[in-house]
Amino acid sequence: MRGQDVFLDGIKMTYPNGFTAVHETDLTINAGEFFSILGPSGCGKTTILRMISGFLDPTAGAISIGGVRMNGIGPNNRPTALIFQNLALFPLMPVWENVAFGLEARGVPKAKRRKRAEELLELVALYGQADKMPTELSGGQRQRVAVARALAVEPAVLLLDEPLSALDLKLRQHMRAELKEIQRKTSVTFIYITHDQGEALAMSDRVAVMNEGRIEQVASADDIYNRPQTAFTATFVGEQNVFTGKVTSAVGNEVAVETGQGTLYGVNRNDLAVGDEALVMVRPERIGLLNGEAGDPEKMAKLNTLSARLQRRDLEGALINLYLTAGENDIHVNMHNTGDDAPFSDEIKLAFRHRDTVIMRPGSIARDRA
Numbered sequence: 330m331r332g333q334d335v336f337l338d339g340i341k342m343t344y345p346n347g348f349t350a351v352h353e354t355d356l357t358i359n360a361g362e363f364f365s366i367l368g369p370s371g372c373g374k375t376t377i378l379r380m381i382s383g384f385l386d387p388t389a390g391a392i393s394i395g396g397v398r399m400n401g402i403g404p405n406n407r408p409t410a411l412i413f414q415n416l417a418l419f420p421l422m423p424v425w426e427n428v429a430f431g432l433e434a435r436g437v438p439k440a441k442r443r444k445r446a447e448e449l450l451e452l453v454a455l456y457g458q459a460d461k462m463p464t465e466l467s468g469g470q471r472q473r474v475a476v477a478r479a480l481a482v483e484p485a486v487l488l489l490d491e492p493l494s495a496l497d498l499k500l501r502q503h504m505r506a507e508l509k510e511i512q513r514k515t516s517v518t519f520i521y522i523t524h525d526q527g528e529a530l531a532m533s534d535r536v537a538v539m540n541e542g543r544i545e546q547v548a549s550a551d552d553i554y555n556r557p558q559t560a561f562t563a564t565f566v567g568e569q570n571v572f573t574g575k576v577t578s579a580v581g582n583e584v585a586v587e588t589g590q591g592t593l594y595g596v597n598r599n600d601l602a603v604g605d606e607a608l609v610m611v612r613p614e615r616i617g618l619l620n621g622e623a624g625d626p627e628k629m630a631k632l633n634t635l636s637a638r639l640q641r642r643d644l645e646g647a648l649i650n651l652y653l654t655a656g657e658n659d660i661h662v663n664m665h666n667t668g669d670d671a672p673f674s675d676e677i678k679l680a681f682r683h684r685d686t687v688i689m690r691p692g693s694i695a696r697d698r699a
């Protein structure tokens with residue numbers, strides 16, 4: 330098996346009722362890449378996948394796979410296989426026949442189908458389960474049968490629509506590693522749809538964050554989390570403390586924003602200029618407590634500081650969550666439990682590094698977080 334690249338050139342989908350589920354989108358997915366599309370319910374993820382697989386014709390634009398234009402080519406004649414959001418195995422067929430189902434339609438003789446099914450079952454770590462019925466398998470095993478079945482037709486591109494959503498958390502986490510391993514072994518291009526950020530960040534070479542029919546950012550998991558480019562990406566993936574203000578200086582790499590909590594500094598990745606409205610964001614785990622001791626002045630110069638009042642302290646085990654307020658702002662701090670359980674004072678001085686402070690133009694803030 331070998332992966333192929335997928336090229337979306339200005340594709341758009343307006344449903345017959347007039348609703349545009351996907352606005353004009355350009356996207357290149359590389360051959361052999363594990364690529365995820367992450368976004369809230371209803372943002373258009375399944376619509377994009379159905380256009381790539383050929384079950385839905387785009388209203389505008391073109392799709393190419395492996396350099397071949399797919400317009401007018403039906404799903405059965407595309408080098409793709411789709412694993413649906415609500416997968417169903419055939420309940421009355423043993424596992425191996427489920428896997429080999431697509432091969433029968435292609436006229437492959439029975440002995441060869443059986444052999445191929447066994448190879449694929451080995452690939453998905455289900456060796457020796459060929460003669461079981463689907464009801465005799467666990468949820469995770471059934472999911473792996475679905476993956477084997479999709480791979481049986483040797484697709485160059487495997488499209489997976491929230492394939493783990495029916496599984497419980499522990500199994501989902503286990504299956505992440507399994508899917509990643511299957512992808513590595515086959516080097517098939519995986520396009521993986523999910524609204525679970527942990528899944529997308531853990532498995533993918535690159536992630537596209539989608540909101541209301543538009544792709545907001547395409548980047549590596551690290552860039553999506555640490556260097557988000559839009560307010561939506563910043564707030565949909567992980568959690569942020571958000572301050573609003575106006576840019577008062579933008580010199581070189583650094584930008585300063587006057588907020589209700591004083592001037593906060595960050596790296597100017599989004600080309601902000603003096604006078605611009607801005608959002609200043611910092612993640613709960615990037616905020617520390619300042620103990621009042623005089624720190625290294627060099628280091629101190631690179632810290633944003635603010636005073637906050639402690640409202641609640643929740644012990645979560647390895648982590649402690651502090652919920653504070655500073656003026657109008659609610660602030661969440663998430664820190665390691667170091668075993669020092671001395672009570673916190675009511676007034677706490679917080680600090681976070683300039684480099685951990687993300688500053689950008691105002692934009693839609695994610696409500697329905699992943």
Ligand SMILES: Nc1ncnc2c1ncn2[C@@H]1O[C@H](COP(=O)(O)OP(=O)(O)OP(=O)(O)O)[C@@H](O)[C@H]1O
Pocket residue numbers: 344345346348349350368369370371372373374375376377414524
């Ligand atoms: N056949 C259709 N006709 C009209 N609107 C549709 C149709 N199918 C989907 N939509 C709308 O298009 C939008 C995108 O739907 P889509 O199924 O692509 O979302 P999704 O991102 O996959 O969501 P989920 O995570 O809930 O599966 C939604 O607002 C949905 O209501």
Ligand SMILES: [Mg+2]
Pocket residue numbers: 374375376414490
């Ligand atoms: Mg969907």
